[in-house]
Amino acid sequence: MDLATFLIQLLNAVQYGLLLFLIAGGLTLIFGIMGIINLAHGSFYMVGAYLAWSLSMHLGSLWLALPAGIVLSVLLGIALEWLLIRRLYRLGHLQQVLLTYGLILIVEELRSIIWGDEVHGVPAPDLLSASIPLTDMLSYPVYRLWISAVCIVLAALLYVLIQRTRLGMTIRAGATNREMVQSLGIDIDLLYRFVFALGVALAAFAGMIAAPVSSVFPGMGNQVLIVCFVVVVIGGIGSVKGAMIGALLIGLVDTFGKVVELKVGSFRLLPELAGMSVYLLMAVVLLWRPAGLFGKRA
Amino acid sequence: MSRPRNLAVVALVILVALFLLPFVAEKFTVQFATRILIMAIFAMSLNLLIGQAGLVSLGHAAFFGIAGYCLALSSPQYQAANFWTSLPLAMVAAGALALVIGALVLRTGGIYFIMATLAFAQMLFFLLHDTGIAGGSDGMYIYVRPDAGVFGWHPFDLEKFGDFYFVVLALFVIVFGFIAVLRASLFGRVLAGIRVNEQRMRSLGFATFRYKLACFVIAGMLAGTAGYLAAVQFGVVNPDMLGWHLSGAVLMMVILGGMGTLAGPVVGAAVMLLLELGLQSMPEAGTLHLGKHWQLPMGIAIVLVALYLPNGIARLLRWGSADD
Numbered sequence: 001m002d003l004a005t006f007l008i009q010l011l012n013a014v015q016y017g018l019l020l021f022l023i024a025g026g027l028t029l030i031f032g033i034m035g036i037i038n039l040a041h042g043s044f045y046m047v048g049a050y051l052a053w054s055l056s057m058h059l060g061s062l063w064l065a066l067p068a069g070i071v072l073s074v075l076l077g078i079a080l081e082w083l084l085i086r087r088l089y090r091l092g093h094l095q096q097v098l099l100t101y102g103l104i105l106i107v108e109e110l111r112s113i114i115w116g117d118e119v120h121g122v123p124a125p126d127l128l129s130a131s132i133p134l135t136d137m138l139s140y141p142v143y144r145l146w147i148s149a150v151c152i153v154l155a156a157l158l159y160v161l162i163q164r165t166r167l168g169m170t171i172r173a174g175a176t177n178r179e180m181v182q183s184l185g186i187d188i189d190l191l192y193r194f195v196f197a198l199g200v201a202l203a204a205f206a207g208m209i210a211a212p213v214s215s216v217f218p219g220m221g222n223q224v225l226i227v228c229f230v231v232v233v234i235g236g237i238g239s240v241k242g243a244m245i246g247a248l249l250i251g252l253v254d255t256f257g258k259v260v261e262l263k264v265g266s267f268r269l270l271p272e273l274a275g276m277s278v279y280l281l282m283a284v285v286l287l288w289r290p291a292g293l294f295g296k297r298a
Numbered sequence: 299m300s301r302p303r304n305l306a307v308v309a310l311v312i313l314v315a316l317f318l319l320p321f322v323a324e325k326f327t328v329q330f331a332t333r334i335l336i337m338a339i340f341a342m343s344l345n346l347l348i349g350q351a352g353l354v355s356l357g358h359a360a361f362f363g364i365a366g367y368c369l370a371l372s373s374p375q376y377q378a379a380n381f382w383t384s385l386p387l388a389m390v391a392a393g394a395l396a397l398v399i400g401a402l403v404l405r406t407g408g409i410y411f412i413m414a415t416l417a418f419a420q421m422l423f424f425l426l427h428d429t430g431i432a433g434g435s436d437g438m439y440i441y442v443r444p445d446a447g448v449f450g451w452h453p454f455d456l457e458k459f460g461d462f463y464f465v466v467l468a469l470f471v472i473v474f475g476f477i478a479v480l481r482a483s484l485f486g487r488v489l490a491g492i493r494v495n496e497q498r499m500r501s502l503g504f505a506t507f508r509y510k511l512a513c514f515v516i517a518g519m520l521a522g523t524a525g526y527l528a529a530v531q532f533g534v535v536n537p538d539m540l541g542w543h544l545s546g547a548v549l550m551m552v553i554l555g556g557m558g559t560l561a562g563p564v565v566g567a568a569v570m571l572l573l574e575l576g577l578q579s580m581p582e583a584g585t586l587h588l589g590k591h592w593q594l595p596m597g598i599a600i601v602l603v604a605l606y607l608p609n610g611i612a613r614l615l616r617w618g619s620a621d622d
Contacts, residue, residue: 095604098553101546102600109594226420229413275424279417290405
């Protein structure tokens, strides 16, 4: 592998990892703060991608589709929390798994009824459609760099929001002791609704910006969901920092697992077994630290 | 005193009805009943983990699928495997896999356990899906059903749907009885104790990890029995047999029926499969083909069960609890 190829794969790995962080970050936040295990989180990623596709067709550009999509996904998050999720706080993990599993089926079928079952492509905006030449043969698309940059900005904003603002302080306090925060006169229900909508919007936004590079297809949410579970388990459930580290690790392992060739005797381990590599990584982390890299010990 | 006796009468009536079914019903009904019994065995095995030991697994299909693959791989092509050797082999394979996975995932607990079991099942899914060791994403066909011959004597013929039904029914009764005995045994009581308060059980001197691991292996072997039978019925195995959709569906059966109860998973399996059949045959409404989108009403049903029937049908009918 020469330097240019290595650089390209490294950029791809980081971009994939950062994108995973947007989804897994919301997932871990919703669990850590609200205590909800949300299997339907991947569905919001898919909804985002389909919104990007259909809105950019109707509005004519991805630039217009993005704000419209964000507004719609926030509304979706608020509606779902009000309609279903808030009823789950008093129920156990088992009911949460069940309800959100049902939600996956519902979202998938509604997607099929509204948008159909075809695979779609979304063109990158003209402004970002160029490529940066690396060698005579190889170049790197600007759009992917833009994805990474946007994700880094969002991650930084998330950090500031949670660690440095009054709202973030209340959210963290609510995660530690719900009743205490409530008795101090803070509307915890409103706070939870905000956190859930934030998680939904982050996942949907990840789907929107990923649409031009990954295409838009049925079942895309489930694929991402399972990988995000791995990210969250590796990082430690409830830890946003852990989700970032986990996402980048998974991005590196998954991307390089597909391009590196590894042989034992005559049997090719990689890239044949690349699909397994992230799960293998998770198994190793769980053996070493059963509560993930940054998780609190159970 | 009269409640257990009533239940025994109900169970006996159902058993007699199941026994008489092939003599009165047509082929489709018998095959559908076979499917329900197979899924009931699968759901009972998961219920052993969830209801008895309190271990919520979202990767239980791994053991179901691996046993099916074991039959496909051990069958000589275009020839029959022997039923009496291939079934134990498939169960042992599922049990061995459960031993390895269980030793790893049981180090975690609660929500980590849910996610870790899911991840291990997905790992196997990709192993079978992406590599050519067992036909890749297309899976493998089992051209000839296993042969039940012992020293030249053939007690039944699995190619006949009626014979196959009775074999599945017999295994169903054996598994049901086995779980009933297990629940009442010391082993079952210790598992129930672990579910309620693991630390206290440990302080009483029980090596809880070993009990949980043993339970995980037994549940894996029983799931393997169901997977083997499913492979025989459909004559084909593919990676979806290990997929998380099946793990989710069987979890749904257990909760819908009533986890921790003996009959709950059976009721759940029957209700789920009948509901699926009913929804799939929904008519067209205008331009919308309702039957094709059967998962929409199914999803709504699942959501409603989670919210309004969190303890399942069996608990609703007061059919005993896990603690009695």
